[in-house]
Amino acid sequence: KKKINEEEREKNSGIPRGTSGWPFIGETLDFIASGYSSRPVSFMEKRKSLYGKVFKTHLLGRPIIVSTDSDVNKVVLQNHGNIFIPYYPKSVTELLGKSSILQMNGTMQKRVHALIGGFLRSPQLKARITKDIENSVKLSLSTWKHKHPVYVQQETKNITFEVLVRVLMSIGPSGDLNFLKREYEEFIKGLICLPINFPGTRLYKSLKAKERLLKMVRRVVEERKVALEKTDDKGLANDAVDVLLRDTSESNDTQQHLPLDFISGNIIEMMIPGEDSVPMVMTLAVKFLSDSPVALKRLVEENMELKSHKAQSCDEYAWTDYMSLPFTQNVINETLRMANIINAVWRKALKDVEIKGYLIPKGWCVLASFSSVHMDEENYENPFQFDPWRWEKTGAAINSNNFTPFGGGQRLCPGLELSRLEISIFLHHLVTTYRWVAEEDDILNFPTVKMKQKLPITIMPMDK
Numbered sequence: 098k099k100k101i102n103e104e105e106r107e108k109n110s111g112i113p114r115g116t117s118g119w120p121f122i123g124e125t126l127d128f129i130a131s132g133y134s135s136r137p138v139s140f141m142e143k144r145k146s147l148y149g150k151v152f153k154t155h156l157l158g159r160p161i162i163v164s165t166d167s168d169v170n171k172v173v174l175q176n177h178g179n180i181f182i183p184y185y186p187k188s189v190t191e192l193l194g195k196s197s198i199l200q201m202n203g204t205m206q207k208r209v210h211a212l213i214g215g216f217l218r219s220p221q222l223k224a225r226i227t228k229d230i231e232n233s234v235k236l237s238l239s240t241w242k243h244k245h246p247v248y249v250q251q252e253t254k255n256i257t258f259e260v261l262v263r264v265l266m267s268i269g270p271s272g273d274l275n276f277l278k279r280e281y282e283e284f285i286k287g288l289i290c291l292p293i294n295f296p297g298t299r300l301y302k303s304l305k306a307k308e309r310l311l312k313m314v315r316r317v318v319e320e321r322k323v324a325l326e327k328t329d330d331k332g333l334a335n336d337a338v339d340v341l342l343r344d345t346s347e348s349n350d351t352q353q354h355l356p357l358d359f360i361s362g363n364i365i366e367m368m369i370p371g372e373d374s375v376p377m378v379m380t381l382a383v384k385f386l387s388d389s390p391v392a393l394k395r396l397v398e399e400n401m402e403l404k405s406h407k408a409q410s411c412d413e414y415a416w417t418d419y420m421s422l423p424f425t426q427n428v429i430n431e432t433l434r435m436a437n438i439i440n441a442v443w444r445k446a447l448k449d450v451e452i453k454g455y456l457i458p459k460g461w462c463v464l465a466s467f468s469s470v471h472m473d474e475e476n477y478e479n480p481f482q483f484d485p486w487r488w489e490k491t492g493a494a495i496n497s498n499n500f501t502p503f504g505g506g507q508r509l510c511p512g513l514e515l516s517r518l519e520i521s522i523f524l525h526h527l528v529t530t531y532r533w534v535a536e537e538d539d540i541l542n543f544p545t546v547k548m549k550q551k552l553p554i555t556i557m558p559m560d561k
């Protein structure tokens with residue numbers, strides 16, 4: 098009877114319909130089970146058909162409103178009035194630290210976001226980094242012919258890690274790079290784990306790895322500060338460390354440099370969204386293309402044309418050359434749509450908010466599901482089919498609310514353009530250098546998107 102009364106009250110209050118499932122665990126088990134299945138959006142699909150596009154559930158110990166509605170997602174992402182703050186599981190918040198861009202709110206988040214976004218999106222950086230990306234890609238590809246099989250997920254991770262560390266702190270291949278890679282891998286193992294911290298636990302080991310990372314990055318930041326003080330050259334910043342060190346924008350009415358610990362912490366935390374996502378998009382592009390020979394053929398044609406054009410003119414590639422191939426960009430869009438590397442964002446409401454007639458009560462969480470929107474047949478015909486051509490018809494949709502692989506609004510991914518450039522360069526050199534045959538492999542979607550076998554492929558030279 099009590100439950101019925103509660104439901105009646107919630108219904109009248111405008112809280113979206115839905116069920117809270119079992120006491121305490123709510124619907125968490127079903128949520129996780131569909132995450133493990135080959136169709137992770139099934140949790141959402143089932144409830145969407147019962148309750149509508151926005152529904153109430155209970156996950157990870159708390160009431161949550163799930164939105165599979167792109168208009169509602171947009172309002173959540175825009176976050177006018179700073180109503181929605183990021184909400185992560187406890188293990189993540191423990192590892193991130195309070196002053197991480199991923200957790201910060203208000204003016205400080207805006208300041209760091211604008212600084213990093215301004216740098217990563219600048220044409221000067223893209224022009225400069227193109228050569229480095231090419232070198233990393235070509236060097237890696239040159240080793241592929243000796244490997245039987247090539248594990249695409251592994252290889253692409255090495256390429257993109259090198260690029261990321263260069264962009265963040267100008268560290269090239271070296272002992273420092275190897276140290277960072279090793280310790281970073283240890284650090285992120287704890288992102289999704291039981292939040293218990295004492296010697297021997299996963300969280301403890303990850304926090305220790307973070308301490309070692311911080312020590313190293315702090316040393317780099319200090320060295321760079323000294324170097325910066327000695328020079329008058331305030332041209333384009335070399336990397337994210339430079340950007341953060343130089344900033345003196347006003348905060349609390351005083352001109353302040355960002356503290357060195359803050360910079361070191363944020364450099365490490367910026368590796369989290371950047372490290373795994375780009376190689377996974379590259380890997381899934383290879384996977385989807387292996388399963389779609391017609392799309393692959395068109396991609397090869399377009400890229401071979403650019404390659405022969407470049408060979409004839411003896412020109413180097415400009416970053417704009419890589420970004421100018423329309424079919425290649427459509428392959429990337431389609432991969433991003435289907436891959437759903439970041440399938441949702443989690444927020445907590447600081448006030449009661451009403452969006453499209455749905456009430457999100459103060460203190461409740463909102464899960465803005467991107468994958469549900471990307472895999473909704475109202476938005477995309479045959480959504481489970483890899484079809485790069487669909488973007489020729491709906492080109493404008495790249496900027497629509499129905500396509501948000503990089504999020505949107507206040508926290509729109511500052512690495513968006515850099516990621517696209519990296520993926521374009523990788524695909525160009527891959528498909529103009531080799532043919533390949535992929536072994537059977539499955540996509541795992543939980544807790545993060547991965548290939549079960551790291552996507553083994555067998556490489557053949559172009560002319561065979």
Ligand code: HEM
Binds near residue numbers: 198371439442443503
């Ligand atoms: C294909 C690759 C990538 C995807 C799919 C992706 C996706 C996303 C998404 C969905 C968000 C929004 C998170 C939220 O709203 O809470 C985000 C934020 C962010 N991304 Fe990316 N990202 C990618 C690559 C990168 C790269 C390469 C970098 C760094 C070089 C990067 C740095 C960041 C940062 C710093 C944020 C936080 C921004 C803020 O909260 O203000 N990302 N990313």
